[in-house]
Amino acid sequence: MPLTQITHYHRPDQLDEAWRLVRDGDGAARLLGGGTDLVVRCPPEATALVDLAEVGLRYVEPAGDGGLRIGAMSTFTDLLEHPEVAAYGAGAVGEMLAQVGSVLHRNSATIGGHVVRSRLSDVLPVLLALDASVVVYTGEQATWSIAEYLDADLGPHVVVEVRLPPPVAGSAAAFVRFSRTEFDHALVNACCRVDLDQGVVAGARVVIGESVTVGRRVPAAEDELTGGPLTPQTVAATARVAREAVSLHDDWIASADYRNHLAGVAVERCLTTVTDRLQKGGS
Numbered sequence: 001m002p003l004t005q006i007t008h009y010h011r012p013d014q015l016d017e018a019w020r021l022v023r024d025g026d027g028a029a030r031l032l033g034g035g036t037d038l039v040v041r042c043p044p045e046a047t048a049l050v051d052l053a054e055v056g057l058r059y060v061e062p063a064g065d066g067g068l069r070i071g072a073m074s075t076f077t078d079l080l081e082h083p084e085v086a087a088y089g090a091g092a093v094g095e096m097l098a099q100v101g102s103v104l105h106r107n108s109a110t111i112g113g114h115v116v117r118s119r120l121s122d123v124l125p126v127l128l129a130l131d132a133s134v135v136v137y138t139g140e141q142a143t144w145s146i147a148e149y150l151d152a153d154l155g156p157h158v159v160v161e162v163r164l165p166p167p168v169a170g171s172a173a174a175f176v177r178f179s180r181t182e183f184d185h186a187l188v189n190a191c192c193r194v195d196l197d198q199g200v201v202a203g204a205r206v207v208i209g210e211s212v213t214v215g216r217r218v219p220a221a222e223d224e225l226t227g228g229p230l231t232p233q234t235v236a237a238t239a240r241v242a243r244e245a246v247s248l249h250d251d252w253i254a255s256a257d258y259r260n261h262l263a264g265v266a267v268e269r270c271l272t273t274v275t276d277r278l279q280k281g282g283s
Contacts, residue, residue, distance in 0.1 A: 003039065008048035013055060015158060019137055021050045023156040031158065033073060033113030036105055057112065057160060060085055066166035072112025072159045076100055079111065088164055089130055089173035090277040092191065096126045096175040102183055112159040118150055118214050120185050125215030126175055127162065129191035129205040135160040150214060170196040173205075174273035176266040180253070186210060187254050190242075190266035194230060194274050201225050206238065208246050208263050220245045221267065230275055239268035 010029075012018045022029045029048040030038060038049070058073040060082050068084060076097050079085045086094030100106060100122050114123050115134060127146045134149045135141055137158040144152065146162075177189035188210045195203035204225040209215030221242040228234060243264030250256035 033110035034108040076106035092173035125209040172277035174270040188262040192270035235271040
């Protein structure tokens with residue numbers, strides 16, 4: 001059975017205590033958020049759990065710059081039911097959250113735990129496209145862009161919160177995923193964001209992910225979008241560039257060629273939705 005090797009359970013009420021327990025655990029202590037990942041993939045070397053339930057990290061608050069601060073212990077249901085979070089990116093965040101797992105999974109899974117595990121993610125491509133950042137604690141707090149965090153080797157740390165930047169006028173995003181069934185991990189997913197300035201694309205994010213990777217920006221596709229109007233021709237050209245720029249994996253579920261094809265379709269659908277949202281006013 002999962003977790004049968006656990007011999008110690010800690011439930012600290014201070015962030016520093018939680019971090020010290022993990023730091024001093026020499027690889028044997030694991031932070032516990034919602035537990036949806038640990039229950040099925042607990043590493044064999046883990047013998048202690050450090051439960052974050054009492055540390056005070058379950059919240060959604062406005063940030064001083066006009067963005068949003070999301071505590072790491074906030075569940076996906078918390079976020080889906082929070083009107084500002086669900087509506088963020090012209091609805092892209094709510095669009096994604098409604099497709100993550102089952103209702104029961106969303107009731108338990110936390111955004112902090114999902115960021116830390118850094119795999120099999122629908123959430124991380126959206127955070128990348130929205131230029132989110134992550135606050136971590138390693139004896140003191142530090143803020144990293146989500147892209148920097150995913151590439152860093154921080155050692156023992158606690159994710160404190162995820163931050164969404166202030167909404168930008170004339171900006172919209174959209175999320176698309178393809179999977180075999182509603183509850184499967186995605187074969188391919190994508191999130192695109194476009195910032196319009198007087199009818200011209202001033203900024204863009206094109207992020208493609210799949211079951212093995214957490215998502216990566218596609219600079220060639222972003223360059224294709226930027227600097228001109230957002231037209232059906234531009235959308236089609238960007239989808240073609242994205243499809244040709246990515247190299248997705250091949251396994252018994254789907255071929256790499258099929259996944260690459262889906263990547264292009266996902267980007268085209270995202271950008272078509274973004275175009276419609278911008279015509280209605282964006283975020």
